[in-house]
Amino acid sequence: MIEKRTPISVFEAVESVVQYQKQGETEWVQLEDSLHRYLAKDVKADHHVPAFDRSPYDGFAIRAADTVDATRDHPLQFEVIDHIGAGAVSHKRLGPFQAVRIMTGAQIPDGADAVIMLELVKTYTENEKNYMVLKRSVQSGENISKKGEDAEKGSVLLTKGTRITPGVIALLATFGYATVPVVKKPVIGIIATGTELLNVSDPLVPGKIRNSNANMVIAQVEEAGGSPLYLGKISDQLKESFEVIEKALKQVDFLITTGGVSVGDFDFLPDIYEKLGAKVLFNKVGMRPGSVTTVAQLNEKVLFGLSGNPSACFVGFELFVKLLIRLWLLDQKPYTLTAKAILMKSFPKPNPFTRFVRAHVSVKDGIFHAIPVGLDKSGVVTSLAIANGLIILPGGTRGYQVGEHVNVLLYRDENGCEQLCPEIFQSCRS
Amino acid sequence: MIEKRTPISVFEAVESVVQYQKQGETEWVQLEDSLHRYLAKDVKADHHVPAFDRSPYDGFAIRAADTVDATRDHPLQFEVIDHIGAGAVSHKRLGPFQAVRIMTGAQIPDGADAVIMLELVKTYTENEKNYMVLKRSVQSGENISKKGEDAEKGSVLLTKGTRITPGVIALLATFGYATVPVVKKPVIGIIATGTELLNVSDPLVPGKIRNSNANMVIAQVEEAGGSPLYLGKISDQLKESFEVIEKALKQVDFLITTGGVSVGDFDFLPDIYEKLGAKVLFNKVGMRPGSVTTVAQLNEKVLFGLSGNPSACFVGFELFVKLLIRLWLLDQKPYTLTAKAILMKSFPKPNPFTRFVRAHVSVKDGIFHAIPVGLDKSGVVTSLAIANGLIILPGGTRGYQVGEHVNVLLYRDENGCEQLCPEIFQSCRS
Numbered sequence: 100m101i102e103k104r105t106p107i108s109v110f111e112a113v114e115s116v117v118q119y120q121k122q123g124e125t126e127w128v129q130l131e132d133s134l135h136r137y138l139a140k141d142v143k144a145d146h147h148v149p150a151f152d153r154s155p156y157d158g159f160a161i162r163a164a165d166t167v168d169a170t171r172d173h174p175l176q177f178e179v180i181d182h183i184g185a186g187a188v189s190h191k192r193l194g195p196f197q198a199v200r201i202m203t204g205a206q207i208p209d210g211a212d213a214v215i216m217l218e219l220v221k222t223y224t225e226n227e228k229n230y231m232v233l234k235r236s237v238q239s240g241e242n243i244s245k246k247g248e249d250a251e252k253g254s255v256l257l258t259k260g261t262r263i264t265p266g267v268i269a270l271l272a273t274f275g276y277a278t279v280p281v282v283k284k285p286v287i288g289i290i291a292t293g294t295e296l297l298n299v300s301d302p303l304v305p306g307k308i309r310n311s312n313a314n315m316v317i318a319q320v321e322e323a324g325g326s327p328l329y330l331g332k333i334s335d336q337l338k339e340s341f342e343v344i345e346k347a348l349k350q351v352d353f354l355i356t357t358g359g360v361s362v363g364d365f366d367f368l369p370d371i372y373e374k375l376g377a378k379v380l381f382n383k384v385g386m387r388p389g390s391v392t393t394v395a396q397l398n399e400k401v402l403f404g405l406s407g408n409p410s411a412c413f414v415g416f417e418l419f420v421k422l423l424i425r426l427w428l429l430d431q432k433p434y435t436l437t438a439k440a441i442l443m444k445s446f447p448k449p450n451p452f453t454r455f456v457r458a459h460v461s462v463k464d465g466i467f468h469a470i471p472v473g474l475d476k477s478g479v480v481t482s483l484a485i486a487n488g489l490i491i492l493p494g495g496t497r498g499y500q501v502g503e504h505v506n507v508l509l510y511r512d513e514n515g516c517e518q519l520c521p522e523i524f525q526s527c528r529s
Numbered sequence: 530m531i532e533k534r535t536p537i538s539v540f541e542a543v544e545s546v547v548q549y550q551k552q553g554e555t556e557w558v559q560l561e562d563s564l565h566r567y568l569a570k571d572v573k574a575d576h577h578v579p580a581f582d583r584s585p586y587d588g589f590a591i592r593a594a595d596t597v598d599a600t601r602d603h604p605l606q607f608e609v610i611d612h613i614g615a616g617a618v619s620h621k622r623l624g625p626f627q628a629v630r631i632m633t634g635a636q637i638p639d640g641a642d643a644v645i646m647l648e649l650v651k652t653y654t655e656n657e658k659n660y661m662v663l664k665r666s667v668q669s670g671e672n673i674s675k676k677g678e679d680a681e682k683g684s685v686l687l688t689k690g691t692r693i694t695p696g697v698i699a700l701l702a703t704f705g706y707a708t709v710p711v712v713k714k715p716v717i718g719i720i721a722t723g724t725e726l727l728n729v730s731d732p733l734v735p736g737k738i739r740n741s742n743a744n745m746v747i748a749q750v751e752e753a754g755g756s757p758l759y760l761g762k763i764s765d766q767l768k769e770s771f772e773v774i775e776k777a778l779k780q781v782d783f784l785i786t787t788g789g790v791s792v793g794d795f796d797f798l799p800d801i802y803e804k805l806g807a808k809v810l811f812n813k814v815g816m817r818p819g820s821v822t823t824v825a826q827l828n829e830k831v832l833f834g835l836s837g838n839p840s841a842c843f844v845g846f847e848l849f850v851k852l853l854i855r856l857w858l859l860d861q862k863p864y865t866l867t868a869k870a871i872l873m874k875s876f877p878k879p880n881p882f883t884r885f886v887r888a889h890v891s892v893k894d895g896i897f898h899a900i901p902v903g904l905d906k907s908g909v910v911t912s913l914a915i916a917n918g919l920i921i922l923p924g925g926t927r928g929y930q931v932g933e934h935v936n937v938l939l940y941r942d943e944n945g946c947e948q949l950c951p952e953i954f955q956s957c958r959s
Binding site for chain 2 (some may be wrong): 127146150155157184188203250257263264265268270271274275277293295296300301302305307308309310312313314315317320321332335361366394409413436439461462466467473485487513
């Protein structure tokens, strides 16, 4: 007896998964450990930046009013009354035709309202006094970085959900965040199913293949910002598998299984979902690869039943799991970036369902070009290694010709979208 | 006495640094620890993939010749003589009008040359024999993944210098790479200079700023694929600093200092280079920010003297340090990706030198759009946190208007270029 399943569109599947989003809690980590984490709170300026009027250059702090008459033919002479390095503060106040030697980043001394760059002046010493000679006038405020011009105290600098990059770290350091509030990573359990699976270190034997999905999914979880918890391989034995999965659900925020979701005789995950009392959101999606991708939900935990085929597994992760991880991390743009690209090689097969074609996407003259890579059968892993995008061919379309515009899912780009584009995914013919 | 320096173009500076590239050695790491490392050797297939003719679907293995007359009105009946799960092998040989029940991934039994999907047939049992009924013909080879069609044994699957992504991990797992030959990371020493620098956890005091460059550069090194070694902060004392730097050079492959390279009175790095006997490749680059960026070389080690200004420091790293890290890692595309983008906001300032404007770059309808973010002074850190690209405005150009095309350096994109584009960087007016 073969179970009949009703496929839903990719768009509907995504919408259905999003309903079960959860947000992570806050934890504090050392700034050094915060790279690629997500901010759990808005970051505010604890002080004006700059905290004081400061010099962006090495030079001399002067009073602009004194320089009005300075020209190449009529140089003006200033007495250098102090010398301040970055980090030091001058306690002298400038009078007319006085100057203070100042370093990049140093605080502008009282009385000064401009800085002239070191390269533009001459200096000399006479009778143990230092002088500086100027051949041009300067404007009031020239070469002064004003207190608060970069950021005012109390202003929101970064919003929660921001992914922490080196530039963000620079900002956090500037504002004294030696520890940083980040979103706790979701713990994602990973279980591989299938008696045909060998360990990576095993020699090949007839009929068997090495377990490539587990390591791949672990890496995908890490990249997406989750914390992978590999729970091992289970065989196609219902009772044993049920126990492993029931136990796993207590340890994780989400659970991924690979394999066992098809309609084959050894595909026992549907039975396990039933026995657990989990609500199956869908068990067939109008897409290739990955049509058997199943998502279920139990006690606020989401169970992702990804296909055992490497590419189908990969696509299922990118579409559904990554999205819930990004929502958990408060990412304001949780959807994978899509872009229009020029198809560089015809893809003549018709597309009864939405098809995701592994592709290498490159940029030339500011335009994306996408070339399907290798064979596009769902068991193929070499193309998965070369691909950096998925061409999205909507269901109900004929083949595509070289030169046509197609949409690509740029799953390796760290930028995201605020919403899923319905035009791209809605088509579904079953 | 102010030292006069002669600026070279960004292009010349990059070319000069590239001469001192070195390649890293090989080390073996566990597959689990290989994400984002770089392959040190070509990866070859240790077996055909698939290793045997296999079924991409759940269904029945049959002989195509038997199906020629099958139609909706004239269904044909096959006896099911065996039942094989993935990982198992059938020892029976198919005769005429016989079928073997087969699971996704399982080996095609002898005698069969096609698979019909489970969903397309009916099954029944009669007199303890199992039958399958077919309503259409199939072609020889239909639904069979041929041995070696994905990869032939011995073929090069991935070349050295490939960055390891989840898709690459799937491939490595498939081919039994439980340990992976990767390029040893270069150890990059980082020293921050400047008496004005407070620790991140310190309260602000007049004239001082918190040390934001060290943490930023550590994160940049990590992202680029190097191993950062933070060696602390040194003050502007020549003797002490010389000793720290001399010692540091024994521990690292490259050394980064931030600050101290300007022509100011407290900028002692030029003296240190001289005392070390290091060859200064350049100490002025025709660019903003980062004109004081200095690179020196001693005993096969490269010393990067980055500016103390956060944005100038950032740019110096992205242009010079990242490149030598990528070359060390055998990256075939070591140069940062550039793309044409539409300028979304006018930038009226003229550009006597090549200018790198911090920008937020987004993709709309497959076209890059770049908007300058925040103030563009080199001391500014808030814009650095928001930016994900640098608009490159060639030296010797006037301002740019909204809607014009500009080149952007997409430093957060993991794709790279094989070579530095000369048109973009060559212009230099001093």
